[in-house]
Amino acid sequence: MNLEQNYQNNNPWPARDEQQVLFILDVRNSTEEQILRGWINHHGTRDNNAFDAPQVCIDLKDERTGFDSGQLVMSLALPDDTIITPLRVVWTDAEGSAITLGRLRYLVTGDPRKPSARRARTIAEEHPERVHLVAGTPDTVANLRQRFEAHHRVEDESAQEEFANFVARQAAVVLDISERQVRGGRYKVPRHVAATIMANGDYNREVQRLADEQGRSKQELLKEAAGYMKEMVSTPSSFWLDVYARFNTFCLGLGYEEEIVYDQAAVERLRQTVRNNPAMLLWTHKTYLDGMVVPKVMYDNDFPMPHMFGGANLNFPGLGHLLHRAGAIFIKRSFQDNELYKLTLRYYIGYLMEKRFPMNWAFEGTRSRMGKLMPPRYGLLKYVLEACYETDARNIHIIPISISYDIIRDVEEYATEQTGRGKGAESLKWFIGYVRSLARPMGKVYMDVGEPVILSRAPEPGDNLALSKIAFEVAVEANHVTPITFPSLVTMSLLGAAPKALTEEEVINDLNALLHWAETRNLRISEDFNRSFADQMEGLLGIMIDENIVTRYDEGPEVVYGIGLNQHPVASYYRNTVIHFFVNKAIIELALLKASEQSEQDALQAFWSEVDHLRDLFKFEFFYAPSEEFHQQIRDEISRYSPEWEEVLGQGSAGFGAMLNNMTPLVAHVTLLTYAEAYSVVASMLARKEPFESLEEDECVNEALTYGRQAYLQRRISSESSIGKLLFKNGYKMLQSRNLTEGGRESLKAERLDLARELRELLRRIDIIRAIGVANRNAAP
Template sequence: MRWRDLLPFGDPRTPGRMRQWFLSRFSRHRFEILEAPAASVSELRARWQRATTQDLAHTVGLSEFVCRQAALALERAERRHRGARYKVPRFVIEEISARAPFRAGVAAYASQLGKSETQVHREAIRYLHEIAATHDPTVIDLVANLTRRIVQRGYRALRYSPDQLARVQTLAQKGPVCFLPAHRSNLDHLVLFLALYENGLPPNHTAGGINMNFFPVGPLVRRSGVFFIRRTFRDNELYKFVLRQYVDYLLEKRFSLEWYIEGGRSRSGKLLPPRYGILSYVVDAYRRGKVDEVYLVPVSITYDQIQDLAEYATEHRGGAKTRESWRWLVRVLRRLRRRYGDIHLRIAPELALSEFIARESIATLADPEETSRPIQKLAFELCVRIARATPLTPTAVTSFALLSVPDRALTAGEVTALVADLLRWAETRELPTTAGFAWGTVSQVTAVLEALVENEAVSCFRQGEEPVYLVSPEQQPAAGYYRNTVVHFFLGGAIAELALFAVRDSFLARQRTGMPVHSHEEATQEFWRVVFWLRDLLKFDFFFPDRQQFREEIDAELRRAHPDWQTLLAHADGVDELFHHLRPLLAPASLRPFLETYWVAAQAALLWGDQANENRLGFVSQCGNLARQLWLQRRIRSTEPTSRVLLQAAVDLASYHGLLGPGVDPVRRKRWADQLRAALLWLDSVAARALARFAEEVALREVPSAGFATVATPNGEPASPSSI
């Protein structure tokens, strides 16, 4: 449906009386009379009895039920002509409130709360009105057109695979589908909504925070599929009951759901720990036999650049989250005047709940809010699939390259050389990439750098011989955001690099003290001990496969560098030889901000750990001040540890290890800080080797070969002597 169809007289598919009269008199070819299938009174009464469990002789409410069934039958007849795009629920509140489980639950809560059943029923209906989406086909078309304009305003294109959406459409014919996207931008819902609309699929029922229910956003998105839920309702049992009944209804009617498994937007770029609320409701509905099957579909929505980054930068510095309002909406639309590249939508392989339940055997829970171990594993598996589907983008790879050489401005040619190493590394591992991944010339990398400069994620100095690019200390969180969207791909190699240096340092320490050197078996054991210690250390920030699979991935990673890598662990020179084959070195850009943040929190625990639990936000603020001091003293090399977002995860890690609060042995805190400091020393060793390699390669490129100057061909590649 186009703007010119909607704006003058409303939706032409549902004309008013005057337009109906006009069409019937002068444009008979433009309308068709539809007839829905008939049903006998006895059949309708049987349906009504099954739906409400009323006595067959009791007819109170039967007439209303028949009217609703007639309207729904006509709706289905219209849908066969108009398409599945407009498959929307009708009479949601009436149907839910008439169900026996709803009425029984209201009666039980009335008894529990000491209120009359009428009073509790009225309150439950009010919650239903507050939660439920109210789809309107006209508004669906209107929002689709608005979304297309918004996306085109700030982005070149929305890129996705129609085949992936066709696969989802096939799944929807078998059972309800639940979309679980990663949440990085306020545009995420609109992006998925537009992709479904363009492929003739109905809009999802999307869980949205009630903070977005403001004019004009709230009325529009509610009528196009969003249902609003409160941010916190842990102590409101009636509200939880109503929400659970609403989810049951949507699943039984096989409507598609959508919610963000992280709960809120990621301010750091990486996936956040999962929230289990709605996932627990869906699993509970399946366990109670409300549906035969549920398909969970992980979704990755990745942006070349995001317009939310200015807000995130404020929150990184400790500022308050901007409250959503009309003014906030205007600012968002104004920011979209800039160009932010492309949007990439990827749908990961689905997970059939019946298969997972058959393996994990989720036990009956007295309270669906309770988070069982299998539900945690289910959420973990969904997050792993989202991460694996996330593509490497030119912006993310370029940001990673810039951050791998900190405190130094680079020419476009130098950045291109670093990017080329990363591209080769990714191609050999068959990692998911964007459609334009076959890039890497100086001109292409320069275009990416200039886009980052335009949006203030990178600085450029142009007054010298040639432009040079630098991530300034203030810009490190912004560039780090784009790096973090793909950093999970590099973690295995980065952890292996630190473990190799741990083994090497152990060899050298034993030689200095005159102790017997490690045997091959001892060196191998030390390597894997450090690998799994780092894995456990980082699991608060990242999702890893199980220990056996992770071990196999590390082994495969090092075998690419040297088939007999384990034999090289027998002596320090062998480790040096193995490092010679590792290219590129990944640990400095991948792990430094996280390890330094953990160390800052450990140092803060030594100073103020006894009072940390009394005021957790105050302790995080103290950590930020300490991080700023340590950076000014250059005891840490990145400004990212000053971010409140990263520090919160580091404080949670320290709390998990029992290092915060009164009565903690200071020796334990000191040991924890020393272990993290040792990891940073390994990281510094890897970084020094990476910088030395980079400086050597830059020097080689600057030396003319056989008396010929190095020039560039029109496509941006270095010319060979024969072409000069």
């Protein structure tokens, strides 16, 4: 084999005095063994080594069958100062690019980076540049034994074999580090995880404790735990990482533009963060494709593979096989009462955090069916932070990531679900149909990285208040970095005018006003936002027209645009992706109107009372800053329109009119109308019940779906977008928070009627804001 130059380039022999050297050769076949022995002998002969070094051959990469460590057990009887040096042959692809890898044909022909003995010999003879010889960082037997005894169980009858397996695992780790210098950081994967956890002394003591509590044998529990590990522990490999990368690129490329829009500098900061700290990447969840976006961006930027948590519902044949080998951790939907499962999961998570393998998942738990951020789910965050606490992890970084799309295929399904229809079960057939449905133009994908929430250390297990505060901070930052996109502003403009259509000039004026408002407040606007709106009218808006979200009529003297027939729920979804930016302004508009209808001396008090009232009314819909900070945000926003706003407020309706005319664009009607109408439906429905009647959530939702439909047909609510299960569920929570759902007391009838009247009054004020907005648009030049 023509490997002379390869041998010359580096020396496998460690620096030493008179110490013995033991080489561990990681080999899969006879050709690799021959190459590594030739490398050792080449430098051994040249350097006149005084004695031969023992050489042990082990296949360190086969995690399914474990190690054949018999030879290593005997070799570790060498003196404690013996230097152990692991060696490996790394093969690179002929085309030399990660983009060309992951081809399914390699399942038949074999991965070119793992050639057979015969093929490896041919490569070495004809393409020696594809052969790379790497040595892992050497260590002494004494140091390795000390580390082993500090963290692993030591039992007399198996101590030597356990130590040999530990040394083999450490050899695999240092060789992987050296191999990544050749292949890249994207191939950093955890190795021999289950074996490491099973050998962990602390884990074994915890299992023994459970065995004593449950009256079972430790071996029985360890066997059960091994089954859990086989189910949950991902087994990634370079080949399947490449396959998954190609799969992600394929699926996203069916409907979206090739390049995901993100800030390269933010991604580089993210690289440093996950390299140096225990890290979690928590992303917003709008579609099944979300789980492809973060891994694709990480892969394209040569990041270590992020482990992704997924529900067992996605672990079906085909997709489950791929995801499990590309970093997915499938966990049971419910395991609250399974202490062994929780213990095993905690140690697995702790291992990944300790080894700096970032984890990522959708912290909302499920896809947002309404576009806006859903309340965070605490389950996974709780278990990860508990694992961090147990391993005493420090400087934990929780990084919010906002994933956004111009158009989302799933929104039609969400709108249907919200009417009360069920969702189909996930299966391979379903997934194939879903992927096929992506093959239509849908614009661009955006990934925005927020500022990390940094914990000096994890809170104590059971500290639910600390957990909720952490989740809240993540949610607020995720909202903060969600970008304003063209579809979100277009739908906001057209929904604000609905049922009226707008001319192209009116749409452009609306977009300019909304965009200017956002820019003056330094809100996140997509870097790819095209401010040439006239050009967009045939571009991205054309896609929205093709999707029937927007309708275009051009047979009159002017081209006009409106929301498509029966498309208000779909259009509302896109509007809702940025609605959080406008909530404070909407509250100000409604509070100003309320204050203007009071006496001059009570106006200021009425304003702040209404601000707090609206904040409380919609607390199940939006994330607010703490009260004091929230009040300052309100002051800052209203001061932009009139620095002397408190004095102007005392002027009554005249002052209100002057201030409101200066607050273009008005947003209360397009921001809060949907929620106010939905709440009005559940409140009116409850007011019809007798005081002794109680109301359960499921009953409330089911009745509200039918009652809401009637209200829409009677035009007591303005849009079908105000009819939906999630809206009514939050409406029920609002009723429950006011102690109105549990029947009993005689005063309940009056209290329920008062709330229904209160919401009708709120809708009246929203209609006034809408009317003023229409008048302002008509008065505009």
